Amino acid sequence: MRRRPRTPAAGAGLAGLALAATALGGCGPAAGGDVGTSAGTTTLTVFAAASLQHAFEQVATEFEARHEGVDVRLSLAGSADLVAQVQQGAPADVVATASTATMDRLAADNLVGAPQAFATNALQIAVPPGNPAGVETLADLTDPGLALVLCAPEVPCGAASAAVEEAAGLHLRPVSEERSVTDVLGKVTTGEADAGLVYVTDVAAAGDGVEGIAFPESSAAPTTYPVATVAGSAEPALAQEFVHLVLAAEGRATLLNLGFGAP
Amino acid sequence: MTSLVPGPHRASHRPSGTVRPAGEPAVGLPRWAFVPAAVGGLLVLLPLVAMGSRVDWSSFASLITSESSLAALGLSLRTAATSTLLCLVLGIPMALVLARARFAGLDLLRSLVLVPLVLPPVVGGIALLYTFGRRGLLGSSMEVLGVQIAFSTTAVVLAQTFVALPFLVISLEGSLRTAGTRYDVVAASLGARPTTVLRRVTLPLVWPGLASGTVLSFARALGEFGATITFAGSLQGVTRTLPLEIYLQRETDPDAAVALSFLLVLVAVLVIASTRTHRRVR
Numbered sequence: 270m271r272r273r274p275r276t277p278a279a280g281a282g283l284a285g286l287a288l289a290a291t292a293l294g295g296c297g298p299a300a301g302g303d304v305g306t307s308a309g310t311t312t313l314t315v316f317a318a319a320s321l322q323h324a325f326e327q328v329a330t331e332f333e334a335r336h337e338g339v340d341v342r343l344s345l346a347g348s349a350d351l352v353a354q355v356q357q358g359a360p361a362d363v364v365a366t367a368s369t370a371t372m373d374r375l376a377a378d379n380l381v382g383a384p385q386a387f388a389t390n391a392l393q394i395a396v397p398p399g400n401p402a403g404v405e406t407l408a409d410l411t412d413p414g415l416a417l418v419l420c421a422p423e424v425p426c427g428a429a430s431a432a433v434e435e436a437a438g439l440h441l442r443p444v445s446e447e448r449s450v451t452d453v454l455g456k457v458t459t460g461e462a463d464a465g466l467v468y469v470t471d472v473a474a475a476g477d478g479v480e481g482i483a484f485p486e487s488s489a490a491p492t493t494y495p496v497a498t499v500a501g502s503a504e505p506a507l508a509q510e511f512v513h514l515v516l517a518a519e520g521r522a523t524l525l526n527l528g529f530g531a532p
Numbered sequence: 533m534t535s536l537v538p539g540p541h542r543a544s545h546r547p548s549g550t551v552r553p554a555g556e557p558a559v560g561l562p563r564w565a566f567v568p569a570a571v572g573g574l575l576v577l578l579p580l581v582a583m584g585s586r587v588d589w590s591s592f593a594s595l596i597t598s599e600s601s602l603a604a605l606g607l608s609l610r611t612a613a614t615s616t617l618l619c620l621v622l623g624i625p626m627a628l629v630l631a632r633a634r635f636a637g638l639d640l641l642r643s644l645v646l647v648p649l650v651l652p653p654v655v656g657g658i659a660l661l662y663t664f665g666r667r668g669l670l671g672s673s674m675e676v677l678g679v680q681i682a683f684s685t686t687a688v689v690l691a692q693t694f695v696a697l698p699f700l701v702i703s704l705e706g707s708l709r710t711a712g713t714r715y716d717v718v719a720a721s722l723g724a725r726p727t728t729v730l731r732r733v734t735l736p737l738v739w740p741g742l743a744s745g746t747v748l749s750f751a752r753a754l755g756e757f758g759a760t761i762t763f764a765g766s767l768q769g770v771t772r773t774l775p776l777e778i779y780l781q782r783e784t785d786p787d788a789a790v791a792l793s794f795l796l797v798l799v800a801v802l803v804i805a806s807t808r809t810h811r812r813v814r
Contacts, residue, residue, distance in 0.1 A: 349783045416666075416683065418765065423784045444683035445765025446772075448780050456765065460667040461682045 707741025
């Protein structure tokens, strides 16, 4: 925390330094915002929640096609980790998280511009191929003989699971509470767990590894994805354009294709 | 240590440096060695100091005595102790076989059983999953017998033993080789049976190696994370050991994560220190 840039100017300086260190062939004097363009290419660093990987890879490709000489670098991690990294002064230009709660922490520290919602996601029951335990509804997950894996209540997907559980008036007894959707999915794809609660997009991305079962109670816990420019960005104009592309029709179409909902 | 053993005879067979009669001048240390040694020491100590400086001492006690923290600490101590015991039961005979037995393929076998030393723990977790998991090599038949390892404390102990065992074996095997077999041969020639030789001569001779191997495997078991989270899952009081609790707390309560990390370091230091003093006393 001590090294967190207190002002946007300090953040820009840090981001500039980091860019100077990474920009290949960065010859000439490294000064201010020119650093990124010194070698003919500009790097735009986008921090995105892990669940956005496929969507943002496509948006990044589209963005690079539209902006000659711009190289988009994606840094994917859990939303809480992204927030911690930005708070510690990591050189990001754009940040997109998987929950408004995590983004609000950055907004409260004035480290980002105004966050905008660009997608939603919903929970789905994931079961191993063939659904060996015969799960059909959310209530089936209360079967004591069923090995159910959830996200821990401390992480966004676990909070969503708890909200759904409460809305449905059920008491779920998981055999394990994982830290991320990926860990839950891993337990289901290997058949260790009979069922898990993950996001629709995770089921879609897992392909044949799991089967997804939609359930009406999932509407009790809608997840909203916000995106914002980072206050200390060395390329504020480009960062803003990237956010625009995510919010534009092209970005939305990409997201809908991958199972996300419109905000 | 050396006082337990009869005076060194045929001392030339002993690796130099293990015995230095009193009065012989100590070999001086080249001065330059202190510089990299100090850098190395700082590399290890500085992060620990930095972490200690971030501990919120005013709430340290309440952070480490929360219900979830105590459950994690208790589980960690119980499982690490069980794993260490398992390491001793399995590891001592393994080290004996590797150091003393002679059969074809022994070198290859040694390399293979020490693989967990160089394996990233998460890979170990995946390997265990395919062995003891519900659809694993042994897991499916064990499920038929009504034994379920997945998501149980047994899985935690298995993961810890898997990663910690090589530490005991390698440490003890080294001591066995250094000690040689002279006294064992003498004991056997005086009519002692192999088990008596092992109990009365071999093991007392290699006690320091056995002790440090035990500490190393306990420490490794206590810190085990990757294999546990991959193979055992994470549930309070059942499979969520201290490292897993730290990993989870980092998500919402960084102060609690730092406090618990400090606690883990403290436990590790205490364990190591206790055996150091124990050894000096002997």
